[in-house]
Amino acid sequence: MGFGTVGSGAAELLRENHDHILKNSMQDSLELTHILDLRDFPGSPYEPILTHDFNDILNDDQTGIVVETMGGIHPAYEFVSACLEAGKSVVTSNKELVAEKGCQLLRLAESKNVNFLFEASVGGGIPIIRPISQCLAANEFGKIAGILNGTTNYILTRMFENGVSFEAALREAQDRGYAERDPSSDIDGIDTARKISILASLAFGKHVYPKDVKPIGISGVTEADVKRAAEQGCVVKLLATAEKLRDGRIDVEVRPAFIRKTSPLAPVSGVYNAILVKGNATEDVMFYGRGAGKMPTASAVIADVIDCCKHVGTRKFFGWEDSEPGYTVSGNASALEIADV
Amino acid sequence: MGFGTVGSGAAELLRENHDHILKNSMQDSLELTHILDLRDFPGSPYEPILTHDFNDILNDDQTGIVVETMGGIHPAYEFVSACLEAGKSVVTSNKELVAEKGCQLLRLAESKNVNFLFEASVGGGIPIIRPISQCLAANEFGKIAGILNGTTNYILTRMFENGVSFEAALREAQDRGYAERDPSSDIDGIDTARKISILASLAFGKHVYPKDVKPIGISGVTEADVKRAAEQGCVVKLLATAEKLRDGRIDVEVRPAFIRKTSPLAPVSGVYNAILVKGNATEDVMFYGRGAGKMPTASAVIADVIDCCKHVGTRKFFGWEDSEPGYTVSGNASALEIADV
Secondary structure: OOOOHHHHHHHHHHHHOHHHHHHHOOOOOOOOOOEEOOOOOOOOOOHHHEEOOHHHHHOOOOOOEEEEOOOOOOOHHHHHHHHHHOOOEEEEOOHHHHHHHHHHHHHHHHHOOOOEEOHHHOOOOOOOHHHHHHHOOOOOEEEEEEEOOHHHHHHHHHHHHHOOOHHHHHHHHHHOOOOOOOOHHHHOOHHHHHHHHHHHHHHHOEOOOHHHOOOOOOOOOOHHHHHHHHHOOEEEEEEEEEEEOOOOOEEEEEEEEEEEOOOOOOOOOOOEEEEEEEEOOOEEEEEEEEOOOHHHHHHHHHHHHHHHHHOOOOOOOOOOEOOOOOOEEOOOOOOOOEOOO | OOOOHHHHHHHHHHHHOHHHHHHHOOOOOOOOOOEEOOOOOOOOOOHHHEEOOOHHHHOOOOOOEEEEOOOOOOOHHHHHHHHHHOOOEEEEOOHHHHHHHHHHHHHHHHHHOOOEEOHHHOOOOOOOHHHHHHHOOOOOEEEEEEEOOHHHHHHHHHHHHHOOOHHHHHHHHHHOOOOOOOOHHHHOOHHHHHHHHHHHHHHHOEOOOHHHOOOOOOOOOOHHHHHHHHHOOEEEEEEEEEEEOOOOOEEEEEEEEEEEOOOOOOOOOOOEEEEEEEEOOOEEEEEEEEOOOHHHHHHHHHHHHHHHHHOOOOOOOOOOEOOOOOOEEOOOOOOOOEOOO
16 A cells, blocks of 8 residues: 555565565465555556555455555554454554554554554664564663664764755755655654654553654754764764653653764764664664665565564564553753763 | 573573563463573572483473573584474574584474574674564575674774784783683684574575685784774774675685775674675665673573464474585685775
């Protein structure tokens, strides 16, 4: 559902690496049955399976796994809910949907014994959802810190390395296709707030709602700030952190921060992202890679599809609980202070 | 089986994070039933379940998951084989066993529909086996590059940062407990060769035998080499690489290499490890963390145990095939040249 950048990338990947994917999913066949989009794609090899009617997917009993890459809450939420209700597993790359409705959708998936997976919703091609929920499952987490937005990291890297202004770096990012015409969701930290909300929900077991996170964006960062960071042996990054407080609440912060050059997060440059996870057994573990882009994100989508194939009839994912009001604390971090990461 | 550093760490972790682990494994109870070791541990809280007789484990129908942390091939191979034959899943941290016998043990596990998991065999607490086999399952891999040995990385980091000799850095590593009294397995690259063999087998789908890998160790690295690296904008690391050749064979190399400071592998210092994976969809993805140590490695062991709990009766892992003679190529890399990573 949704044949934009990520959706079409997933279809391409499924075709390109078909044998490899079939082998890894331990299936005899894996077939793309429908593509839902508002648009037409005349001449596309996918034209025969293109539809404008969601019911074509919903009512097809042969279709057991549905991929949602439309973005936004509506109608993605209604479509995904209906698919789960109908006993289909759902894979999504939609961070807004997971950040707002993850808890409800996971509960619905649980009640129907199907999977709702969303590796692609955070960190593009970087494996992070599965590592936190499975590989580090023996750990209790203290803190998660991440550089979760490639657009702002590109801008801050250019400002740092070339001494250009925020405005000049933003224009350059737009020219290179790394920033949208309206860049506010990235620049103001809204995209980052959604992603850290998902990671915090997963790591600490209760839903963190993005509306409770008060991000500070990077538009106020000046050339003087960047210079001062360098003088203090630091770099400037849009940093997201989620930390468990002693009283059980979670402090979630998004702000431009000074990061010491000795931190593993410091060398994460340009459009790359990284997530640092502190577990009580593992200590620091970090995941690094391209945080966005067509094929990296498609790779995460198809990995989830493969996982669904291997778990038909057995739900594999625990999920998290809903939270009480006041669970999330935010707004305690100041911009441009040295962060302890 | 084996109550040394990693085995006792796993037992501790199971107790410390018990509620968390139970929840993540979706079980009502999870009980440690036996500990096999040649030694006695008088006064230990585990004394009541300690045994010297492997048959106590093998013949206990209530024990469905066996953890092997003894190390070495014999009797680990015989014990693990017998457990799999008896329909028990096995989790191991034993890199020598997986590197030598992984293919056979995976096939045996397949035939009995049980799991043989080994996340802890490479990279200590760094999630890498599951990410390669699951999170990146939609990718075809071109190259894997890693800093896989904490002892040698500590020594090279000290030589680089403090200008000390190899001998002085080795003594320091021994004093701090980072190097064994007989450090040859680390220093000569044997440990690293085993780990890259496991990663290469997993990523490329056929068994790479460590005997076919010709490692170059770090004992020949001089202070002058380290200085020359710095002059060229590089650092020196014991680098392991596995790369698919055009004819389908795999080139596996272990050697001290110059790594450009712009590489994400360059800042990996001290006892930390990192693995860089190049997928055809994701491009560069890197995993970073403590490559050894009691609790990080125990964390990986228990994550596998949790996974076994969630997959009783359903094998979840594909494994890899055996390889024909000549499949692995090695010895083509020279020491102290700039590596393309």
